[in-house]
Amino acid sequence: MKKKKFNFWPYLLISPALLIVAFVVFYPIIEAIFMSFQNYDLRRPDKISFVGFENYIEMFNDPTFWLAVKNTLIWVIFGVGLQFFFGFILELLLNQQFKGRGFVRAVSLIPWATPGVLIGLMWKWIYDGNYGVLNDILLKLHLIDAPIMFLSQTSTAFGSVIVTIIWQGIPFFAIMILAGLQGIPHEMYEAADIDGATKLQKLFRITIPTLKNVIFITIILRVIWVANSVDIIYSMTGGGPSYSTQTLSVYIFNKATVLDLGYSSGMALLLMFMLASVAIPYIRNSFKEGS
Amino acid sequence: MSKKSFGNRILTLYIPLGIILFFLVFPFYWTFVTSIKPERELYGPTVTYWPEELTFASYAKLFGEFNFLLPMFNSLLVATITTVVTLTASTLAAYAFTRFDFKGKNIFMSLFLTNNMFPNVLLLIPLFAIMRSVNLLYTPTSLVIAYATFTIPFSVWMLTGYLKDLPSSLEEAAMIDGANRVKAFTRVVLPVLMPSIIATGVYIFIQSWNEYTFAVLFTNESTRTIPVTLKNLIGQLGVQWDLLTAGGIITIIPVCILFFFAQKKLIEGMTAGSVKG
Numbered sequence: 001m002k003k004k005k006f007n008f009w010p011y012l013l014i015s016p017a018l019l020i021v022a023f024v025v026f027y028p029i030i031e032a033i034f035m036s037f038q039n040y041d042l043r044r045p046d047k048i049s050f051v052g053f054e055n056y057i058e059m060f061n062d063p064t065f066w067l068a069v070k071n072t073l074i075w076v077i078f079g080v081g082l083q084f085f086f087g088f089i090l091e092l093l094l095n096q097q098f099k100g101r102g103f104v105r106a107v108s109l110i111p112w113a114t115p116g117v118l119i120g121l122m123w124k125w126i127y128d129g130n131y132g133v134l135n136d137i138l139l140k141l142h143l144i145d146a147p148i149m150f151l152s153q154t155s156t157a158f159g160s161v162i163v164t165i166i167w168q169g170i171p172f173f174a175i176m177i178l179a180g181l182q183g184i185p186h187e188m189y190e191a192a193d194i195d196g197a198t199k200l201q202k203l204f205r206i207t208i209p210t211l212k213n214v215i216f217i218t219i220i221l222r223v224i225w226v227a228n229s230v231d232i233i234y235s236m237t238g239g240g241p242s243y244s245t246q247t248l249s250v251y252i253f254n255k256a257t258v259l260d261l262g263y264s265s266g267m268a269l270l271l272m273f274m275l276a277s278v279a280i281p282y283i284r285n286s287f288k289e290g291s
Numbered sequence: 292m293s294k295k296s297f298g299n300r301i302l303t304l305y306i307p308l309g310i311i312l313f314f315l316v317f318p319f320y321w322t323f324v325t326s327i328k329p330e331r332e333l334y335g336p337t338v339t340y341w342p343e344e345l346t347f348a349s350y351a352k353l354f355g356e357f358n359f360l361l362p363m364f365n366s367l368l369v370a371t372i373t374t375v376v377t378l379t380a381s382t383l384a385a386y387a388f389t390r391f392d393f394k395g396k397n398i399f400m401s402l403f404l405t406n407n408m409f410p411n412v413l414l415l416i417p418l419f420a421i422m423r424s425v426n427l428l429y430t431p432t433s434l435v436i437a438y439a440t441f442t443i444p445f446s447v448w449m450l451t452g453y454l455k456d457l458p459s460s461l462e463e464a465a466m467i468d469g470a471n472r473v474k475a476f477t478r479v480v481l482p483v484l485m486p487s488i489i490a491t492g493v494y495i496f497i498q499s500w501n502e503y504t505f506a507v508l509f510t511n512e513s514t515r516t517i518p519v520t521l522k523n524l525i526g527q528l529g530v531q532w533d534l535l536t537a538g539g540i541i542t543i544i545p546v547c548i549l550f551f552f553a554q555k556k557l558i559e560g561m562t563a564g565s566v567k568g
Contacts, residue, residue, distance in 0.1 A: 009472070013387035014399060017380040017443050024418065024440045025406055031417035040420075086311065093308045104308070106554050108315050110543075113550045115501035117518040118539045121525070122318045125325065125532055133321055136338040170315065175558050221407075228410045231503040235522055252412040253504060261416050268413035279408045 032265040040262030048262075055266040065267065067243055068251040071158070072227060072271075075247050079165040079226045080219060086166065087173025092203075094174065095181050105178075112171040120235030123164040127151050127236075151237050154244040161236055161245050165226060173218060180214035181207065216281075224275050319543075326350070326536035333533055349533035350541075359538060361513070362520040369434045369516060370499040374492050376435060377442040382488060385450035386476065390459055400451075406444035411504055414440050419508050429511040437505040442495045449494070449560045453487035454480075490556035493549045500546060517542050 039051045059065045094105050111119070126134050129149035138144045150160045184206065192202050208215075230253045233239065239246030239254055246254070248271050255264035325333065326349055328342040353359045387393075388400055418437055419428070427433040461483065462475035470478065481488075503518040510519060521542065524535045550557075 007391065007393065010387040010391035010393040010396070013391075014384040017384035017403070017447060018399065020376075020380060020436075020439050021403065021406065021443055024436055025409065025414060028414050028417035028421065029409065031421065032413060035417060035420070042420075042423075089307065090311050093304060093311070096304055098304065104312065106551055108312060109554065109558075110319070110547060110550070111315055113497050113501075113546050114543055115503065115518050115521075115546075117501075117503045117522050118542055119318075121521060121535055121539060122322050125536070126318060126321060128532075131334055131338065131532075133338055167314065167318070170311070175561065179558065224408060228412070230412060231518070235503075235525075249410060249412050252410075253415075256412065256416050256419070257508065261420060265413070265416045268410055268416060271410050272408070272413050275408055275410065279405075 035262050036266035036269055038262045042259035055263050064243055068246050068248045072247040076223055076227050078162050080222050082166045083169035084173050087170045090170060091174040091177045094178060109171040111168050116231030117235045119168055120232045124236045127160055152241055154241050157237055157241055158245045161233055164232055176214055176218040180211045184210050223278055227275055322536045322539050325532055326540050349537040353534055353537050362515050362517045365514055366500055366516040369431050370496045373435050373438045373442060373499040374495045377446050377495050378492050381443055381446035381450050384447050385454050388451050389454040403444045403447045429514055431514055433509045438499045446491050449491050453560055486556050490553045490560055493553035494557055497546055
């Protein structure tokens with residue numbers, strides 16, 4: 001039933017969503033580009049003017065910026081890597097038959113639906129150096145002799161924060177991979193059983209190859225979200241001690257809260273380009289699917 | 292398939308599952324236990340794993356002295372309006388993407404998709420300046436607008452997935468019977484799509500309810516949402532862990548209820564795109 005006549009309906013239907021997105025996403029991004037070339041500091045609003053590449057030059061000479069870039073890489077590699085590892089194990093377990101599986105699955109997903117700030121605060125309390133439960137457990141198991149100030153010393157702070165982001169991300173990986181697993185036809189495993197395949201052979205020859213696509217997309221999405229996440233680190237350490245837990249997005253946020261908007265938009269644009277380079281395969285993939 | 296022995300099952304299923312579940316659930320347990328301990332037990336010489344004495348004093352204090360109802364109301368207001376606005380705009384757009392062929396369709400679709408890539412902090416800064424210049428800063432409206440940055444793209448994506456699975460013969464049949472497209476949509480498509488719309492709505496609601504970075508910059512004393520209030524409980528008072536954990540428990544109860552309710556459909560929608568891809 002194709003008509004030659006111009007059909008205005010689809011355009012009308014997408015216009016509300018499109019207009020909102022244009023106003024809240026595309027216009028602000030253009031604005032951010034302009035701001036990054038200004039000394040846009042709301043603490044001195046009367047002095048705002050164009051300064052060329054000054055913000056970007058300052059960035060390259062700013063050791064805190066480079067530390068934040070390095071921290072972002074560590075944060076993403078260990079955060080996402082271990083989320084994937086434990087998420088994969090959890091999902092292999094949840095895919096087996098046992099009583100109460102539906103309930104266990106729903107419960108295991110709750111960290112994913114919990115506010116980031118609350119996650120940060122819950123773990124800050126667990127890590128507490130004086131009354132924290134983690135220190136109590138470790139002391140009782142005789143693994144340590146004296147309480148550790150997990151979040152206030154540079155040697156342990158970043159690792160502790162990374163454990164928290166892993167905790168948050170395990171369920172998401174598990175959900176996505178589980179959905180992929182359930183799409184694998186049972187006959188494949190049965191055929192492998194007849195051929196006498198071992199459990200590990202089935203894992204590496206059937207499960208992982210079939211899930212390649214799901215894993216790939218999930219990792220890309222997760223990399224973007226983890227790199228962008230601010231609230232967990234911010235509520236646990238604020239980026240300290242001495243910037244040891246400050247990722248790029250936390251640094252940008254910290255700069256934005258003191259109203260240095262020009263410098264922070266410059267950094268945010270760089271972060272966007274870094275993430276875009278990761279995301280391009282994902283976008284290409286979804287394009288293929290769309291057409 | 293050979294039957295596995297019970298011992299084998301304990302080793303390969305129950306023990307590892309138990310460990311991971313303990314890791315995932317313990318922080319919630321600990322938060323709850325903390326919220327019902329009296330202060331002297333909380334900061335006492337020994338850590339207790341179940342309170343020797345139960346008290347709900349921190350909850351009473353939170354609502355009495357700290358007026359926790361106000362941020363709850365603000366969060367509810369912002370999350371509800373965001374959900375309604377986003378669902379309306381996204382359902383229409385998703386319908387257009389799945390039922391019409393039109394010029395520029397792929398470009399428009401990818402515009403929504405690439406949106407997920409932009410860092411929140413990137414949009415936060417210019418939006419703050421824009422809200423400030425149009426005098427919307429510190430109003431709930433500014434948060435609703437800001438939340439549209441991530442809720443609309445995601446919802447369009449999810450609803451497009453759900454709608455793809457609904458055969459278009461459904462409304463075509465209705466249209467042959469004489470209904471126009473609007474009627475076919477409201478009478479035939481909408482009722483069938485309702486569970487998916489609700490699941491998407493739950494997702495939007497949870498996201499808005501949980502959001503912190505926009506909220507902390509775009510609200511003041513009277514428009515503050517729950518996450519901002521929770522974080523502030525640390526700042527002003529040193530740390531009052533009993534109040535904080537009580538606030539945390541109150542915050543996640545509605546999230547949990549909604550999540551359990553919509554979980555199945557929600558997961559189906561989130562994973563559909565990637566599994567087919």
